Amino acid sequence: MRDIFPATVAVAVAGSDDWLGALLPAEQACLGERAVETRRRDFAAGRSCARRAMTDLGLPPTAVPAAPDRSPVWPAGVVGTITHTTGYCAAAAAHTTDVRSVGMDAEQHHEINPGVRRMVLLPEEEALCAGLPGDTSWPVVVFSAKETVYKVWYPVVGTWLGFFDAHLDIDPDAGTFTARIAPARLDEASVEDPPATVTGRFVVADGLVRTAAVLPRR
Ligand SMILES: CC(C)(COP(=O)(O)OP(=O)(O)OC[C@H]1O[C@@H](n2cnc3c(N)ncnc32)[C@H](O)[C@@H]1OP(=O)(O)O)[C@@H](O)C(=O)NCCC(=O)NCCS
Missing domain, CATH: 3.90.470.20 (4'-phosphopantetheinyl transferase domain)
Structure with missing residues (x-):
């Protein structure tokens, strides 16, 4: 990490x-x-x-x-x-x-079954994964990144964020991801300046997918 x-x-x-x-x-x-x-x-x-x-x-x-x-x-x-x-x-x-919040997640690098995928990935994220290169199981990267996003979000905002409440984009060459939080979750947040986006990094190595994100100080 x-x-x-x-x-x-x-x-x-x-x-x-x-x-x-x-x-x-x-x-x-x-x-x-x-x-x-x-x-x-x-x-x-x-x-x-x-x-x-x-x-x-x-x-x-x-x-x-x-x-x-x-x-x-x-x-x-x-x-x-x-x-x-x-x-x-x-x-x-x-x-x-130094920072407002940090999050990280580690997952085994294997295929996710279709039922879990349907609960975690938005249709746009399925399409994104299908177009990404290499033999990486990209849905696991999306899953792990979303868990990391939740761990960044929760200590700051204190509210639930479902898997469909963040829309994920991945840059496979840079090893980065960006999550855009659903406007409805931002509107209902009772803290000042809830994070509208969370950016992070990922690594796939040694049989693991690891993701990490830092929310900068306001
Ligand atoms: C909380 C959650 C993210 C933990 O992830 P996980 O892959 O199951 O487990 P991990 O081993 O990676 O992480 C577990 C650790 O997360 C931490 N954790 C638990 N709840 C947390 C929360 N609400 N906020 C921040 N960290 C939390 C704990 O330290 C826990 O370890 P511990 O019980 O030994 O202290 C997951 O169980 C969950 O509830 N996910 C649903 C919400 C979500 O991910 N939404 C996606 C939004 S885009």
């Missing part, structure tokens, strides 16, 4: 120790005692990476609990994001003095 974030964002990718990392009490309380082992490992790796990213920013390794809606609760003055998929986990963090 380091390769697709600007230098103002600190990124930590999980190594073997992170999956076994200890949770701080406030984090353990969110996970609960009955979480299955895979969930515990994913959650622990995310929190361990989050603390390493904060350390890289020169901050103390503070707990990152989860809100009731599952979004991570970063300490004051910090924005951040967490992702995990089979065998991979990463967290990124930045000072609010």
Whole structure:
């Protein structure tokens, strides 16, 4: 993930120790005692990476609990994001003095079944993917980019964004994407200056699709 974030964002990718990392009490309380082992490992790796990213920013390794809606609760003055998929986990963090919001997502690089595609891709995005080059599964890139867009949007606006509420464009040569948010979602937002567009980067490598986006400070 380091390769697709600007230098103002600190990124930590999980190594073997992170999956076994200890949770701080406030984090353990969110996970609960009955979480299955895979969930515990994913959650622990995310929190361990989050603390390493904060350390890289020169901050103390503070707990990152989860809100009731599952979004991570970063300490004051910090924005951040967490992702995990089979065998991979990463967290990124930045000072609010540098960026307004960050998001990232990692997905396995394989075909998406037609039913899921219909729920995620707009007809224009299906047409876009059909015209893009190479052996990349472009619908996965669209799916991952949209999850990243949601992780950027939600901490700022606090409202739901469905898969059809962002219209995605991809530049395959530049490795970038741009999401235009549906005007209706912008109109109903109660924050000042909700982001009308979110731009980000993507990489397809090592069996994974990784996407990342940063919302600049206003
Ligand atoms: C929240 C969501 C984006 C997570 O993506 P995912 O691929 O399922 O899972 P990932 O491993 O990449 O990310 C999970 C992490 O996202 C973070 N997260 C959860 N809810 C979040 C939210 N509302 N805002 C920001 N981050 C959130 C958490 O840190 C979570 O990890 P944790 O539970 O261990 O703390 C997804 O489950 C979801 O609800 N998607 C529907 C909304 C959407 O994507 N709309 C598209 C708009 S264009």
